[in-house]
Amino acid sequence: TVVAWGADYEGETVVPAGLKDVVAIAASGSWSLALKADGTVVQWGYNFGGLLNPPAGLKNVVGIAAGFAHALAVKSDGTVVAWGANSSNQCDVPLGLGAVVQVSAGGNQSLALKSDGKVVGWGPPSAKAPSYLDGVTRIAAGYDHSLALTSVGGVVAWGQGLDDQINVPRPLSGVTLIAASDFSLAFGHRLTVSVNRTEMYAGESAIGTVELGEAAESGGAVVTLRASNPLVKVPETVTVPEGESMATFPISSELSFGAGFYTSIAATYRGDTNEEAEMYVEENGLRLALNTPSFIGGSSTKPILTATLAWPLMTQASLTLEATDAALLLPPSVVFKPGEKTFKIPLGHVPVPTDRDIGLALLYKGQTVTSTGLKLRAIKGALSIDPGVLTQGQTGTGTVTLTGFVQQPFAVTLASNHPSISVPSTVTVPAGARTVTFPVSAVGAGSRMVEVTAIVNGTPTTASVYVDVSPEVKNVEIPSAGYGLSNIPVRVRLKAVAPAGGAIVRLASSDPALRVPATVRIAEGTYYTDVVATTTDLASAASATVTATVGTSSAIDTIALTPVGVHSVTASAASVKGGDSFELTITLNTVLRTNTLVGLTTPDGVSLVVPHQTNVNQGMRSRTITIKTRPVTGVWTVSIVVTKNGKSETQKIKITP
Incomplete structure (x- = not known):
């Protein structure tokens, strides 16, 4: 049945009595049409003097349309019938129109949708459909414009558009119904996509939701998904269950390193692509730090590279460490476990012939994440020989000192530039050490300087040793007696003048109280x-013998040493009034080569103020100090005792009231 309402100027809302089995209706202006199930058409309301009466015998109609003052009907065989006013040729159905599946009329224009998706329009020129129009599923004719719905849910408009009725909004998609009058109307579903979080860390997950504007049809609605950044993963499709309007889907992100990025999640359904949901992915950061940025290759130094993430990982990740030089020994991979933020990487290393700068890079999936550098230094060495002068048959000691402790045994090659000095061909620095010693033997005669070379890590280092012909020593002369803390003259004399280059004489003392130089050189062409020599502050008398040796010849002399002692103590006055001061002069038995202390005591600490000790200065043998007295009531005779190395002297003084 049909129900009509609204203005009723010409009976257009007065539905004919008994009208039933209606399957379609159409209305325009002040008249109405109804299509019955039996394929016949009924018209009521104003009919423009009979122009709108359906043609006699019209039957098998499957679709109807109403213009301002004309009507269209499409029959079951696909033909079109038009009647009514024809002022713009709107009733002149084009010949050869073909199989039509829908008609639409509006104003003075007519439209027909063909089974192949093409549209034909007639009447005024504005009714003509665009030549490119194809794939149409529905049409609608307005007063002076037309609409077409495409198979992908889009809308195409043409004709007059004084009120923007042909300006289709953008974006407009997912349309299922259209209508036109002096305006345009489109209806359809709205596909949206959303995410439960707009920011996440790389490696984390989120949940996305697609929502249709209507319940999914039988079998569900399959929505296609896409993420704009390949580091963010979504399933290819998600299915909205039948009768439901939304569904969720997982969003995952791969671990990545960098400054972060934005990604969009897009969903497509029946050609409708939503306005994309946007997410920001905060990528992880990684920094490297070395406990020692410079070290010796092959040494015992244990460098540690510390890799620190900006935040702990949610899943295990394996990274690759690369170096620009093979002298740096690296682990095959660096594996961060879930929850870890810091990883310590031990670095191995081998000796290198020259200093070099080495770059280190940490890579993830072949891409450099972060890098740093270090300096690997070449191990070097120094050579020394002691003593520096050897005579034939004498052996000294050579020492190779490396710049670092070595991890493994380290071989050093040795050579002498003259056969008078013999050294081993090689020596080995033990693992964990940095020095090695070896014998240096004088096996030849003649006076000459010989150079010994050590090859350390390909680099030579040298030291020289003098081989002496060793003329004979005649004598060594020292005083027969001397004191402690004194300088003792020593003369060494040869039997003949010293040869070219001079002669080296070795000296030795039998007692540590007398110190002599280890060697002296007698100048070329001279005899002596x-x-x-110097003496120490010996506490008791001693005898020291000095031995002078040149080659196999030697000579000795002996000196008797007396400890430094107090020679005398004198006062500036024999009697002093209590409360006054007097001068006390202390004289030692020798002039001093260095400062020394002497002790002072008095049995009477009441009337005298005496220091416990005083200093006699270098180059002096006496010292004068001031002694204070205290007031007394009677006459006092007191003693002052001065002691050095057990030898004491006493001075008495009278103190009067």
């Missing part, structure tokens, strides 16, 4: 040289 003078040196100074």
Whole structure:
């Protein structure tokens, strides 16, 4: 049945009595049409003097349309019938129209949708459909414009558009119904996509939701998904269950390193692509730090590279460490376990012939994440020989000192530039050490300087040793007696003048109280040289013998040593009034080569103020100090005792009231 309402100027809302089995209706202006199930058409309301009466015998109609003052009907065989006013040729159905599946009329224009998706329009020129129009599923004719719905849910408009009725909004998609009058109307579903979080860390997950504007049809609605960044993963499709309007889907992100990025999640359903949901992915950061940025290759140094993430990982990740030089030994991979933020990487290393700068890079999936650098230094060495002068048959000690402790045994090659000095061909620095010693033997005669070379890690280092012909020593002369803390003159004399280059004489003392130089050089062409020996602050008398040796010849002399002692103590006055001061002069038994202390005591600490000790200065043998007295009531005779190395002297003084 049909129900009509609204203005009723010409009976257009007065439905004919008994009208039933209606399957379609159409209305325009002040008249109405109804299509019955038996394929016949009924018209009521104003009919423009009979122009709108359906043609006699019209039957098998499957679709109807009403214009301002004309009507269209499409029959079951696909033909079109038009009647009514024809002022714009709107009733002149084009010949050869073909199989039509829908008609639409509006104003003075007519439209027909063909089974192949093409549209034909007639009447005024504005009714003509665009030539490119194809794939149409529905049409609608307005007063002076037309609409077409495409198979992908889009809308195409043409004709007059004084009120923007042909300006289709963008974006407009997912349309299922259209209508036109002096305006345009489109209806359809709205596909939306959303995410439960707009920011996440790389490696984390989120949940996305697609929502249709209507319940899904039988079998469900399959929505296609896409993420704009390949580091963010979504399933290819998600199915909205039948009768439901939304569904959720997982969003995952891969671990990545960098400054972060935005990604969009897009969903498509029946050609409708939503306005994309946007997410920001905060990528992880990674920094490297070395406990020692410079070290010796092959040494015992244990460098540690510390890799620190900006935040702990949610899943295990394996990274690759690369170096620009094979002298740096690296682990095959660096594996961060879930929850870890810091990883310590031990670095191995081998000796290198020259210093070099090495770059280190940490890679994830072949891409460099972060990098740093270090300096690997070449191990070097120094050579020394002691003593520096050897005579034939004598052996000294050579020492190779490396710049670092070595991890493994380290071989050093040795050579002498003259056969008078013999050294081993190689020596080995033990693992964990940095020095090695070896014998240096004088096996030849003649006076000459010989150079010994050590090859350390390909680099030579040298030291020289003098081989002496060793003329004979005649004598060594020292005083017969001396004191402690004194300088003792020593003269060494040869039997003949010293040869070219001079002669080296070795000196030794039998007692540590007398100190002599280890060697002295007698100048070329001279017989003797003078040196100074020194004595210590010996506590008791001693005898010291000095031995001078040149080659196999030697000579000795002996000195008796007396400890430094107090020679005398004198006062500036024999009697002093209590409360006054007097001068006390202390004289030692020798002039001093260095400062020394002497002790002072008095049995009477009441009337005298005496220091416990005083200092006699270098180059002096006496010291004068001031002694204070205290007031007394009677006459006092007191003693002052001065002691050095057990030898004491006493001075008495009278103190009067």
